[in-house]
Amino acid sequence: MHIGNDHVSPDFYAWLFPKCDHVAVGMGTSAQNPISNTSTATKARANLKIEGGKVIKVEAHPMPQHPRPIRxxxxxxxxxxxxxxxxxxxxxxxxxxxxxxxxxxxxxxxxxxxxxxxxxxxxxxxxxxxx
Ligand SMILES: Cc1cc2nc3c(=O)[nH]c(=O)nc-3n(C[C@H](O)[C@H](O)[C@H](O)COP(=O)(O)OP(=O)(O)OC[C@H]3O[C@@H](n4cnc5c(N)ncnc54)[C@H](O)[C@@H]3O)c2cc1C
Known part of the structure; x- marks a missing residue:
């Protein structure tokens, strides 16, 4: 986990989780920070773990941080x-x-x-x- 690193995730954290047969690489960021910058920096840090591998899934989700007005x-x-x-x-x-x-x-x-x-x-x- 990378916490408090401006390059990979200025306002959240980045992670590299070993799974059963793949590696999950990700980072959290806010809408103000371009995700292309942080994903490049995260990939560079994950390089040794993902070298020679292929991307099998790319996904992104907004994190709902405020209670919805109508529930x-x-x-x-x-x-x-x-x-x-x-x-x-x-x-x-x-x-x-x-x-x-x-x-x-x-x-x-x-x-x-x-x-x-x-x-x-x-x-x-x-x-x-x-x-
Ligand atoms: C990268 C990341 C790291 C996180 N780390 C933590 C952590 O360390 N600790 C923590 O407490 N929380 C963490 N969270 C937040 C946590 O994962 C969520 O708050 C929690 O999973 C919410 O549970 P939920 O049941 O409301 O929704 P979800 O877990 O999202 O469950 C919703 C389910 O509905 C299914 N679904 C969606 N649409 C349909 C449909 N049309 N038909 C049938 N099924 C459908 C989805 O596939 C999903 O399985 C993290 C989130 C992310 C993205």
Whole structure:
């Protein structure tokens, strides 16, 4: 992991994770920094580990760091990353994804009263979002 390095990831961190039959190389950056600069620097640092290999997948994702203004509509609700439950400073989101999923399900179980009631938007807002 490269942390606090201006060339590879000025505002997050870069990584080189050995997987079963490949290597995952990546970096986090903000929209203000051109990803082409940081990816070139990261590739250069990963050079020995990826020499002779081929690129099998390229992907990029925005990290949802702010709670979405609308997280419940009708009987549809968002949890985890889709709800924007990611910590801004660290990018941690696994705990909040699991926790929000659990809170949501508990709210549904409570509001349906053992399967007797149909849940409403208000039930989800009152129980899940409030918690
Ligand atoms: C590089 C990186 C490093 C990270 N490191 C950490 C860390 O160290 N610690 C930490 O806590 N968090 C970390 N996070 C954040 C963490 O991965 C996420 O916050 C967490 O995985 C969110 O869980 P989730 O269930 O909300 O979403 P996801 O884990 O994204 O799960 C959503 C699932 O839905 C599937 N899906 C999408 N569309 C469809 C569809 N149409 N039909 C069916 N399935 C679909 C996807 O394939 C995916 O499996 C990291 C994220 C990244 C990108």
């Amino acid at each position: 419940v509509r009708g009987q549809v609700t968002l949890v985890g990353d889709t709800a924007g439950y990611l910590t801004h400073c660290s990018g941690e989101g696994i705990y909040f994804a699991a926790k929000s999923g659990r809170l949501c399900v508990e709210a549904i179980v409570k509001a349906t009263k053992g399967g007797e009631n149909m849940i409403s938007e208000d039930d989800l807002k009152r129980e899940y979002l409030r918690k």
